[in-house]
Amino acid sequence: MAANALRDMATHRRVKLGTLVAEFATPGIGHILKSAGCDFVFFDMEHSGFGMETLKSAMRYFEAADLPMMVRVPSQDYHFLARAMDMGAEGLIAPMVSTVEQAQHIINSMKYHPAGTRGVALQIAHDRYRPGSVADKFDAANKRSAFICLIETADGVKNVDGIAALEGVDCLWVGHFDLSVSLGIPGDFAHPTFTAAMDKIIAAAKKHGKSLGRLVPNVQQGQEWYGQGFDFICYSGDVWVFHDAMADAVSKIRSGCK
Template sequence: MDRFTLKKMTETRTPKFGHYVGEFCTPGIGHILASARCDFVFFDMEHSGLSLETLKSAVRYFEAGGVAVIVRSPSKDYDMIARIADAGAEGIMAPMVKDGAEASMVVRHLKYPPVGKRGVALGIAHDDYYSGDLSVAERLQKSNDRTTFFALIETREGAENADEIAATPGVDCLWVGHFDLSASLGIPGKFDHPDYVAAFGKIVAAAKKHNLSLGRLVSTAAEGIADVRRGFDFCCFATDTSLYQRALKAGIAELRSAFDGK
């Protein structure tokens, strides 16, 4: 029950590097990420269609590789947040957190009493089917200490309220959803627009003010390096589909070019 490290990762500003998985969830995926020296995985249930049943298996794949798991929930609702946590996810990322009240609500869904109101189920996936001598109170405390909340800020309102979200007890990391944020601002994909730059800056400033971790998904290593230099410590490098597509397109293009006109 003590081997998880994601909470400890959020307690330092040392860069942590990971990868997004939303398509290729195979038994070897944990070891593949581990061999690439990933510290964590961003496992996406919002845009992937991956089920809770798949998640239960995937958590074990990543545990086998020693890779910490952050799961993006498709909603902020209790039944989804609590079930993801019960399935063994160490980190939960809630989408489109708009203010401190919503952040507090997610904390209540994620944590056991007295901190929150999550329903108690012991001896299942989230506590490794533990059957030892710890009291119920101790087991609930251990779970509360381990579960880690990543507040995904990706709307105009969320950016405006970034400071109160960051100040909410139980929030461990602010995560920037850059595409949704730009779309919410009415400037989709225009990351150099002054409105986007200002909103982005509010989120970064809030994380620094409250000494929280700060994370984002990046497409290139150069993007990630720039983020770390501006204060990000969770850098999620690329989606699984984008990496596969880029490598495949480059290889096939090189093969075709060798025989063009022959």
């Protein structure tokens, strides 16, 4: 795996495709997704119930498959942010980022001196248990770590220009469902208030040269949002892909067995 794969991806606007993992943290999942053509995986701890021990094991599965992994931790608390980095997270996502101060706190928590204030632990999982000088370790860790900033509140949209301007923010990621709820229009993604919010996020990313990412439920939306400027396209998730494929096959076989 390239040392800074996610951060390298965030430097260009060519499409990057992945999926969300919230259920099947199995030893083969990395190789399966890599074989399917995924460029990255979005590993979700916020809604899955995955704990730190599961995360640590899953990290090794995706490393073995050379598949870059962004991790959504359950909260903005330091101990989730720093521990996920210590376990080897390449990209970090935290929920409900609404202010410049919150975004800066996340950057401080995931970066070593001088870019941040992360507590020091070396020759462990995040640096592949390799020895080396402190200065080199700090530099490599800071260059490797990518911050994918989740914008999913009305305040996050209001402050998105300042958030996107921060050094250390590599990608703006839209949490579309929570954003619609925060805007008072749950699930109404065609509402003018929602589309205006999307326009503001897209404009901030373009202005400050940051990548854009979001989850999409189907192929058509993936293509449409890429056309709007989104380059990290996260297609569905393990639960829904498995469910929909199985439901389709079972229905077709059943209908032909009469």
